[in-house]
Amino acid sequence: MTINQDAYAPSQETTEGRVYSVTGGDWDSLVTEIGQAKEERVVVNMGPQHPSTHGVLRLVLELEGETITEARAGIGYLHTGIEKNTEYRSWTQGVTFITRMDYLAPIFNETAYCLSLEKLLGITNDVPERASEIRVLMMELNRISSHMVALGTGALELGALSPMIFAFRERELVLDLFEYISGLRMNMAYVRPGGVAQDLPKGATTRIRETVTQLRKNFKDNEKLLVGNTIWMKRTQNIGYLDLAGCTTLGITGPVLRSTGLPWDLRKTQPYCGYENYEFDVITTDTCDVYGRFLIRMQELEQSLRIIEQACDKLDKSEGQPVMVADKKIAWPAQLSVGKDGMGNSLDHIREIMGESMESLIHHFKIVTEGFRVPAGQSYAAVESPRGETGVHLVSDGGTRPYRVHFREPSFNNLQATSAMAEGGMIADVIGAVASIDPVMGGVDR
């Protein structure tokens, strides 16, 4: 289909230039229609610039008094064309793009992408164990920082200010760890095809354990603020109802699905990165409401801490083992290290390619500029992100660049449930419903 044949915005060339006629209701008929309506209906546009819509989300609400009769979500305000962009970059560079999709859960984007790519490369079993352990560690840390934002901003949007201050205090501790490990606080591009960008700094597990202790203590403050809080419960209980049938037909995963009582967690049901070797519980509630989802997130924090502790134990044992596949055609030769001014190439590596080995320099140059080839085919891999199933569909034509990268973003999918949750309820409750879905607009619009 060419540009001229767009079914919804046909256009024609005129002497003044191209003229588009967007199809839609005629103004006169719209006015007559409104005149005929018996009840007084109000249509309210909420967002995209509204402090309570969890980002640049636009809600079109049709109201009868304070009751919502129809709710629609308008998205696309943060569309950045990341999927298209990756087609013009090498497979490794793709990590840097896709980490910016769901910016609160960058490690999950990266891991899902790398798992899918490793499937295509056929190296799933060659990824070193230590790399998987670091991935698990980072993912669970990331789950905490993401849930902290979900809880904090969710409470903030319903009018509770203090939980947000506390939640961001906890999130800051996790971001400090990210900076310490990868050099960056967000969008780290730390998980790479075949492993991770660099090993943990020396003595990292000690520091992580200290933070875990601190977090466990701090989470109690968060719990005291909200769990069992009468006002909070009145605002969230029996709000944003969505049962199991609704979840399956709408493709909803994550805490919203688990709030219906179904213990569906990909970490348990379809383990990846060695999650089958960790002990943790899948948290469920059976209330199908906002409060249930809030409780799930709250309790998942403790489960994440448990996994982090086990990962630390494993990492202590695997100290010194490789964190990248052995295949030099895939693994980047650049050994990175964190310096005073951030992350950069390690001096040993610079010495080797600049002063010792011409072949190393050529190899470094070729693999960094052109990248590695990926056998033709398609693959799909999914991880349990804080918001549900993050799935990555990759297509390769055998080249050094992706032919197609598609992210099945849980935020994008779950946001469709807004109508089901909000219609028939009060306008004040739509905020709680959206907050319980916890959409991240960067992930929704990509």
Place this chain on the structure above:
Amino acid sequence: MSDLTKDHGMFGVHGSGDTSGFGGLVRAAASTGSTERPYGSYFDEVTDELERAYPEFSNAIERVVVHCGELTLHVKASKLVETAYKLRDTQSLRFEMCLGVSGVHYPEDKDRELHAVYPLLSLTHNRRIRLEVSVPDSNPHIPSLVEVWAGNNWHERETFDMFGIIFDEHPGLTRILMPDDWPGHPQRKDYPLGGIPVEYKGATVPAPSERRSY
């Protein structure tokens, strides 16, 4: 993917950029045709059960491909909804969830340029399969699956927005990510990256697809 039968060069770079001298190599790529039985894993069981539940199986399913440990059923567009209902409702299959649609554009795949890929998930049996439908660019119509899995609503709108695939019977097939009056479908291969050059105070930065390539 019949357009991917040849494999050029050493590093997959076409045109400028390849200074290695290996750019002239041409090899046959691994075949992506139909897979022979046994498929392995639960894939045989799934196809058997679908064959039993759906008498028109051989007519509706064009190819069965097992690749990277994943099962793909290539379905005729006209039979997609029927197949989807069977996959969702048959007791032994129970694919309760469709995880969306991913469009792929293969301009060289004559009369099957546009592909729609549907990952399915069965919570009951803990299984995943994939449906793939291909339609010609000249007549890009695929029946909508919103009546089977309501959650496909936005995914189909996105695929329409990005690839121009028209999902018939969709309740409201409008653009979702791009502005309503946007011309063209950005993720098609014939649509350049960036599309329009970026202007800064008189100086023009060429669209990314026009820039020097390695």
